[in-house]
Amino acid sequence: MNERGFGQAVKEFRERLKISQEELSFRAGLHRTYVSQLERGLKSPSLRTVQQIADAFHVDILKLLQRAERRSK
Amino acid sequence: MNERGFGQAVKEFRERLKISQEELSFRAGLHRTYVSQLERGLKSPSLRTVQQIADAFHVDILKLLQRAERRSK
Numbered sequence: 001m002n003e004r005g006f007g008q009a010v011k012e013f014r015e016r017l018k019i020s021q022e023e024l025s026f027r028a029g030l031h032r033t034y035v036s037q038l039e040r041g042l043k044s045p046s047l048r049t050v051q052q053i054a055d056a057f058h059v060d061i062l063k064l065l066q067r068a069e070r071r072s073k
Numbered sequence: 074m075n076e077r078g079f080g081q082a083v084k085e086f087r088e089r090l091k092i093s094q095e096e097l098s099f100r101a102g103l104h105r106t107y108v109s110q111l112e113r114g115l116k117s118p119s120l121r122t123v124q125q126i127a128d129a130f131h132v133d134i135l136k137l138l139q140r141a142e143r144r145s146k
Contacts, residue, residue: 001124001134044121047141051074061074065138068120 001065004041005072006050009064011039012071013057027056074138077114078145079123082137084112085144086130100129 014024021039025032029052037043038053045053054061087097094112098105102125110116111126118126127134 001120003121006120044119046117046119047074047079047123048076048117050120062135062139062142066135069135 001069002041002072003038003044005070006045006068007039007041008071009067010035010053012067013059013064014039017057024053024056028052074142075114075145076111076117078143079118079141080112080114081144082140083108083126085140086132086137087112090130097126097129101125 010024014021019027021035022032024030025035028035028049030049034043038045038049050064051061054064057064083097087094092100094108095105097103098108101108101122103122107116111118111122123137124134127137130137
């Protein structure tokens with residue numbers, strides 16, 4: 001798994017839910033600039049941050065991580 | 074998923090392989106004290122670190138994360 005694949009997965013889940021980066025950052029308790037960096041694959045999030053994002057999507061963390069792994073190939 | 078569950082999963086995989094924390098830290102390119110803190114649930118690793126640990130175990134990252142999620146319940 002790599003940063004690029006994780007970022008792509010986040011972007012896909014977010015766009016599927018039709019919410020902005022700002023809304024995601026609000027829901028997850030993260031800075032909007034950090035969410036932007038994550039989606040662009042510029043940061044490697046901690047597991048705690050991954051959990052916060054999964055919660056913001058109301059999705060199982062493993063589902064988000066499986067998508068991230070597929071997108072990392 | 075939480076730090077405690079991830080730490081427990083790492084410890085279980087490591088003990089199954091019969092390797093020391095020192096050997097794991099060497100293989101993963103991490104400090105031994107950091108590996109110790111991870112196993113005790115004191116740190117939330119980045120996805121990059123999780124990947125390094127999975128590689129050190131020669132196991133799929135999703136397998137390690139699935140175990141971590143089960144141990145977090």
